[in-house]
Amino acid sequence: MTRFGRIRSVLAVALCAALLPATAAQAETTSAKTYNIWQWNVGGSTIHxxxxxxxxxxxxxxxxxNRNAHFVAFNELCKGQWDTLVTKxxxxxxxxVSTNFARFEPSINAGGGVCGGDAYGxxxxxxxxxxxADRIALPDDPSSEQRNMLCAPLRDDSTTRFCTIHIAAVDLDKGVTNEHKVEQLAAAQAQLDSWVSQGQTVMIAGDFNAQPHYPALNTYYSAxxxxxxxxxxxxxxxxELDDNDSDNCLGYGEWTANDSRAVIPKKCGGGMAKIDLIFVSEASLLGPGSYSADSLAIAANCKKGAVTINCSDHRILTGTVKLK
Structure with a gap:
């Protein structure tokens, strides 16, 4: 074979290799998606x-x-604060692409006595x-709020859906959940499970006002x-993206809410409550080590008039997840 023939053969082999289907490992690497999720109950009315x-x-x-967040959730946010967030x-x-990237759903309408007269949710x-958006009203509780779960699928990928929720706060200090909280959690879970059963990727971040060990969350956490x-x-x-946190408490995670009344498993050392959670459908995860989370210290540099205050009574919760 001439030198030219050998070169032509090598090129032909390389071209054929390039046209062959990707291996399973190559396909998995190509199709895997990594998302950063960011969650905060900001106390928009009570604190600000x-x-x-x-x-x-x-x-x-x-x-x-700074956290390069892909999905962001807020609870206890006032409508004017939401407008300002959109602008900023x-x-x-x-x-x-700064259009079609935000949704707001009130749990208390304007004129309801919060947020200086603005809507809140x-x-x-x-x-x-x-x-x-899916704007799902949850069962009533004794508060003045119409609790809700706010979700939206991606426009270009209707099988991927992001949600937030704020469940009733009753009985946080008793280590149990009353009928209102149980009903709200069950109603939300039924809708989430319906989407999962359709093969959708579901991510939800919010203030569940229930801790990981509460029986009411047994139907959320995977077996x-x-x-x-x-x-x-x-x-x-x-x-839950913090349930593998062995540095703080395996199966539980790190505290998120500045509320020492909450009953916490003794093996987790007691202390503050973990009630802000980021759940992702297990069937969508790339593998056992494909997620993590962290709760950030509460910033203490906000201003209320001339007084410096904590920016919330909740920590920001962040998480990273790799999906199939």
Whole structure:
């Protein structure tokens, strides 16, 4: 064979190899998606009185951008604060396409005695364009709020859906959940499970006002999470992104709410409550080590008039997940 013939043969082999189907490992690497999720109960009315100039909105924007968040959830947010967040996130270049990336759903309408007369509720933000939101009313509780779960699928991937929720706060200090909380959690779970059964990827971040070891969350956590005396008897479809945190408490995670009344498993050392959670459908996870979470120290540099205050009574909860 001539030298030219040998070169031509090598090129032909290389071309054929390039055209062959990718191996399973190559396909998995190509199709895997990594998302950063960011969650905060901001105390928009009780702490900030509905104002957007106390430092909490600016701090949230900076954190969202610095953490390269893809999905963002807020609880206890006032409508004016949501409007300001939309504007400031656009100014910060987040997301790249600054239209159709935010949704707000009130749990108390304007004129309801909160937020300086403004509406108050839940919000989600996405780095990717969103489709029509699902605004799901949850069963009533004794408070003045109409609790809700706010979700939206991605416009360009209707099988991926992001949600937030804020469950009733009753009985946080008793280590049990009353009928109102149980009903709300069950109603939300039924809808989430319906989407999962259709093969959708479901991510939900919010203030569940229930801790990982509460029986009411056994139908959320997957049976693959079984940590005796901390978080067992589970039979659900989800993993919580902090449930593998062995540095703090395996099966439980790190505290998120500045509330020492909450009953915490003794093996987790007691202390503050973990009630802010990020669940992702287990069937969508790339593998056992494909997720993690962290709760961030509460910033203490917000201003209420001339007084410096904590920016919330909840920590920001962040998580990273790799999906199939």
């Amino acid at each position: 009185g509905g104002k957007s100039d106390t430092g909490t909105v600016d701090g949230a924007v900076a954190s969202i951008v 996130l656009r100014e910060a270049g987040w997301p790249d 839940n919000a989600i933000f996405s780095k990717y364009p969103l489709d029509t 693959s999470l079984n940590v005796p005396e901390i978080n067992d008897s589970n039979r659900g479809s989800f993993r």
